Amino acid sequence: MLDEAASSRPAGRMIVVVGPSGVGKDTLIQCAAEHFKDHDGLRFVRRAITRSASAGGEDHESLSEAEFEARERDGGFAVSWAAHGLRYGIPRHTLDQLRAGLCLVANGSRSALPLFRQAYADLLVVNVTARPEILAERLVARGRESREDIMARLQRGSLTVRGDYHVETIDNSGAVKLAADRLILLLKDALTPSISE
Template structure:
């Protein structure tokens, strides 16, 4: 049995990277790999544990077919390494930090993916974005408006996306993530014999 792709989305500042880091030990127990994204941004930038490359190197990797999924957002290129296909074929589950705007293309390639959107209360998100001080106030307001799109009930239902709220304690969010995965049949390390 091939593994399942877990496609985690959410606005910047929602806490995806923090949740992924906290979830890694539990995900390993479930036979789930966490894909490390390739991103075009400077090595000085703060954020997720990603492999950062130049725009030119990103383009070379894309042309070589090094990415299972890739997209552009917020002026950056994002790539999910093609290695995930090998993991999935081996029966491993794979969690990727995905993009809302790329969900339909990802679903075309991986029809059985589990789509999860991490949302957060607008005021909590505003405080997080202000604390991390990566953007000016107008950029923060734009992100807050985009955040509201992630919680749109019609979009969630139409796209069959599970909403995961991260406005409270990280441990609560982690437990709910694991419950979502159990509900989708990911509850034990796949048998690799």
Template sequence: MPANDRCDDPAPGRLVLVVGPSGAGKDTLIDAARRELAGDPRFAFPRRVVTRPPSPAEDNDTVDAEAFAAAQERGAFALAWTAHGHAYGIPAAIDADLARGATVVVNVSRTVVAAARARWHRVAVVEVTAPTEILAARIAARARGSDAAGAERLTRRLPNDAGLVPDHRVDNAGPLDEAVAAFLAALGSGTEGAPRP
């Protein structure tokens, strides 16, 4: 469905897409929010499925490329994309969470934002940012081989077009508790993607 078409999805829940460059701290903020909101049925934090080897810095389910392709063929993913030689998927179970009215928080590629906004009625995009030098230091500190993608990976930003403008930006360059507070405010603010005309 083109991004400018009306979205007729009736689900009352809200999908929060967390985007930002590698090293911005998206998973750190999501993990902090998951702990803060543990036991609150209004929020759901599904685990991504990835073909990248497991990492202590991320809370993902890991499968090989063949298993991922088979799962995608079965319709197991609500959203799926490839980046830096790996495949990523958000489980289709988020539709049940959205149907019950939950706010579903997922770490995604900016490349799926337009498709998500076309598919679901209430979508908010939270962009996590930090200066390039901080991104580089964080990527180097975690020493994950799949991050060795050069300067291009460090300088990617959310394109400023009608389909990809973030609803919130969280600066994660300073004290973590301040970034977590800003992130929680974005999740609970009630801001939603604008309905299609």
């Protein structure tokens, strides 16, 4: 239950980071999380994923298909979607955090943006891109797909966000620090309204 002081604060903002596999979303989010680790007004959302916790990548809550379905059925997610054979969920408690005036950062998906817009009134989309040849190199290095599958997916995919969203784009083709600094600056800007209230 939120206290009266919390309910009188301005609503927070959801910042969802999207982009294709291999573009470096996890790395940029980790850099930003380290930068803001002592900031009280910003939280980084820990997603639930039907993937083993030992699979690498982002820090997430690992759920079985049955556990995910049960939580989804019980209303435990504000947003949930499926992609690449996995299921992803954003915890429902994020809605309370936003009502308390916090800004949240979540790793999302372009395909799920309509669901994010339904769930969160104030939504900023950060679209991370990279040149196709850079994406291909990174995906090949992961060793999860063949080069042929990767190239076919990149050719049929688009790096743009379609729809009427507030979108900021970060090109992560070069040095990670440049893209991370850009994300950090965007998050500082997003925090400014809540700081000035």
